[in-house]
Amino acid sequence: MPKVRHYADLVATLAGLMWLMLYWSISVSLNIGSAEPALAALLLLGSMILVSFVHRPVRVMLGRYHVRKRRTEMWMHILALPLNLAFLLAIAIDHLIAPMSGAQKMLLFNVLATASWLVFLVTLLIKLLARALADRRASSGAEPALPDDSSNNTSHNNSDKSDATSGLPRRDGDEA
Secondary structure (H helix, E strand, C coil): CHHHHHHHHHHHHHHHHHHHHHHHHHHHHHHHCCCHHHHHHHHHHHHHHHHHHHCHHHHHHHCCHHHHHHHHHHHHHHHHHHHHHHHHHHHHHHHHCCCCCHHHHHHHHHHHHHHHHHHHHHHHHHHHHHHHHHHHHHHCCCCCCCCCHHHHCCCCCCHHHECCCCCCECCCCCCC
């Protein structure tokens, strides 16, 4: 399971970086007045998407639950939150300070998306560190957080009626 989580983290991080590259290429294209940077980023993005749909091992890996979950978290960080914040900040800046052009609004979105992606990376690193500490604590022989099955039995449960798969006592109405 940890290997799947590491793959999920790596896929989500690289996907976020790929989308940020597209966002920033649009800003560069607006700034220099040429569509070439955005077209190059779109070509790279399209080829990566094509490879992920055609290459079976990548397609299987991208279909796993942990990868989908991490990619959803990444999308929340680099698209949903920055888009809403950029919209609200652009309205506030337009009305309070000065009108913003489209390139300035895109730059505001890019800065917020990059900051959110960095927050996503820090969150992943904290989760990785917490898992590593928990694994180290479990492997060092520390006491488990949950008590044994034997100390969890109550006086009204019979030990011969316990469920073998979960180790929990079975109630009389439960089927095996």
